[in-house]
Amino acid sequence: MPDTITPGEKKLRVVGTRPVRPDGVPKVTGLARFGADYSLPGMLWGKILRSPHAHARIRSIDTSQALALPGVKAVMTAADLPEQKFEYVGPERTAANFWHMTRGIMAREKVLFEGHAVAAVAAISKMVADEALRLIKVDYEVLPHVIDVEQAMQPDAPLLFEDMITRGVEPAPDKPSNISKRIEFKIGDIEAGFAAADKIVENTYRTKPVHQGYIEPQACLARFDADGQAELWASSQGHFVIRALTSRLVGMEVGNLRVYPAEIGGGFGGKNVPYVEPVALVLSRKSGHPVKIVLSRDEVFRACGPAAGSVMTVKIGITKDGKIVAADGVFTFQAGAFPTSPVMNACMCGFTPYDIANVRSVGYDVVSNRPKTAAYRAPGSPISAYAVESTMDMAAASIGMDPLQFRLKNVAKPGTQTVWGPKHTHEGFAETIRALMQNPAYSTPLGKNQGRGVAVGYWFNNGGESSANVHVNEDGTVLVATGSSDLSGTRASMALMAAETLGIDYDKVRAIVADTGSIGFCGISAGSRTTFATGIAVVQACRKVIDELRARAAMIWDAKVEDVVWEDGCAKRAGKGPGEVETLPIKAIAAKRTVTGGPISAEVSVNAGGVAPGFAAEFCDVEVDPETGAVKVLRFVAAQDVGRAIHPALVEGQIQGGVAQGIGWALNEEYIYDDAGRLANPGFLDYRIPVASDLPKIEAVLVEVPNPNHPFGAKGVGEANIVPSLAAVSNAVSRAIGRRMTELPMSPPKVLRALDPQRGS
Amino acid sequence: MAKQHVAATINGDAVEFLCETHQTLLDVLRDELGLTGTKEGCGTGDCGACSVTIDGRLVCSCLVLGVEAKGKSIQTIEGMAAGAELHPLQRKFLEHAGLQCGICTPGILIAARSLLERNPDPTEEEIRLWLAGNLCRCTGYNKIVDAVLDAAREMRRK
């Protein structure tokens, strides 16, 4: 277990400051290389053929004409990928069924969504590749399709898998359906709880699927050599996991694939899994040349995993003085073409901010003809929080209680039982709510057609496996290498933590992201784990380096190592006279490294535990235009318990970015399908994410209740901020118009209809 | 059809290239000239990641054909710094942490510079409206606006 620094015990020198990040200059000068920016001599362009149908059996694929086209060097279908065993290996809630995963990469028996990859080509130019795709003949037997989650659950819905029997139901159903799984968590006795309630509020909510909206489409460059060794340059949220998944999908040993992390242009969970990498590798293997694949925006929307749509019902029972005595939620999520939406997360997070004795959460995972869901920022939790927090808003309003007071009265504390079993152990929820209540903007008076919405939200955060290597260069500068893909500045945080631990200046530390061939395994940069888990590895490696530096100083001084301390970047020992101190700065020790034993470095790999969850409390003020139904966000304040902000500007940025995504999710974003199950808005014009003129200044309030399990008290920050934001906006709109909104997105036609139900669409 | 020969000026340097008639200026910059600082986010002129200026006019290079560059003066992100000296906008984006993943940053910097050339003292609202054509998914635009305001302030002092 790592040591901790108790706040107040020691003033921090660099942690908590806002220096420029090490990858900053390359990113503002256009020199930073993202996934699409790599090239190799002799490189071919790969392109993917995609299904025009939402659901169809593949009778045959004829690639012969494509292969014969001059300039085409390779063609592939799913036959070029090994079949995978059907089994749910490892974590049930994530996409670790390789039978599904290989079919997600390229279709076998059926295409299950419009845009499903069917074949691919590698050619000497993009133009020849496009022409080759047109020459591939696929014989489809078009089948009826279903997309909407409620329609997919109907008994007569078209089935994606004729043998899908719902798991988690006793006795097992005797007929197949599109419901892949039912899950349930419960504590206490909800019937008794509701019987004892003075008031019960209940509602049903619907959300549409949304996309993470990363501006950089998936891209990679692959090189598969004749001896079976391969290299991949790819932007992802974790090159080690991409290596593991891709090597298995392609049928090669992990050790034969080396993955270099390109800079990544946004992930938010959507780039935790491979899409183009196995295809590029196979095309490279077949052609004998490097192959580059860059997806178009259209392909990203049609084929890359989005967040689930849902239908949810939440029921809450309270006493007349505002104590919640029972809560019940049924959450039904659209998984896409293959099972496992994050409905389990949704069930586990929705009521967890609260201390409620009687709780039940039931979840259904339903497949339908669209791309399989991928993670999106606290996957599942923003969706269930939308339903739970809307209902909490109704409950608070029903007894005329301030919504933040209502949250504070019922907030979970250490010792509170969660619906999924363990008791809460970390502080911070109440403090975060109080910080929001004390924010001066919370008492801003509201005008006509304006409303204020409040919500809170919980996210597990994560720890896990990380590796860090710290090396003292010959001139006393320090290299910090980790395997954590850097999405938004974590290299700066690593450098700050290293500089703090070593007692040296921030600009004497260089933090880099090392490839899979240069460092030990590192888990994905997701789940808000990087600053926590990889930070722990960095600090532990620095401590080992300090021990080594002390030992070298002892050798230089011919002293006992017990008499040498490390302080302010120097080895120190008592001098000859009283009060005298001899020092050897890191630079001087580095200069003597050869005679004292050689290079000075340490590598540490950890499986970090002791994670503290994320918690956010937010309020949003909106103004609704009763003529157009347009909603203007006037102000948004988001308070989040960050433990300790290693780099406050980067932490604020996380909060602001998550809130902006939540606002888009609440007001504008949705997938729109036509009657044939084809996506009608696969572009940024009609899939409307917030633009600069849509948003006010988003105020981020950093609450710091340190996590004692991290050397600087850090808690994961990336995700918890989006969790309450959907409900905060919805509660604001509901209060502004005096009617409860129960569907997202609250686009202008929906708002107008809520204002005047008689109004035509 | 044979490729077209095009002569243009890019970031102040005379440049010649060959391109297909259907290739966009974005394709040419990235694939023919190796200037990968300009990014493709959508290919349909909706996200602004491919922003460049042509004879001083801000455009989406994915909506311009390579052959249209003939005889024109094009500015990309690679030409924004004056040698080793960063443009004030570039410096302020770093100071204010006006970027997270950085993919939209080249386009936003080009667009912001274009704004400040026309309006050296923009209000926050003017900045937001001008940058409405540049999508950012990471930052929520807060720190981008702060950076542009601060850069404008510094540039007015000079």
Added chain:
Amino acid sequence: MSEAPARVVFTSDFSDRYTGGVKEFEIEAKNLRGVIKALDELCPGLGEHLEEETTVAIDGEVQDVGYYQAIRPGCEIFFIPKIEGG
């Protein structure tokens, strides 16, 4: 002197699949390796499922399942589904 056993709890999903619906066990062990071994003896094959599919919360502190994790007498051990993020 006998020490209080640890209380080991599974979610109903996991227990339905692997322990015939039994959700709670009392296990004496010094570390998590001992707990996993004891559970595997009670339900053969359970050990591997625990290692592959679960995260563990020991007295509420969440971590990946690891052999070395110390178990104090009377502590509460929850095996919960592995968590991913975005």
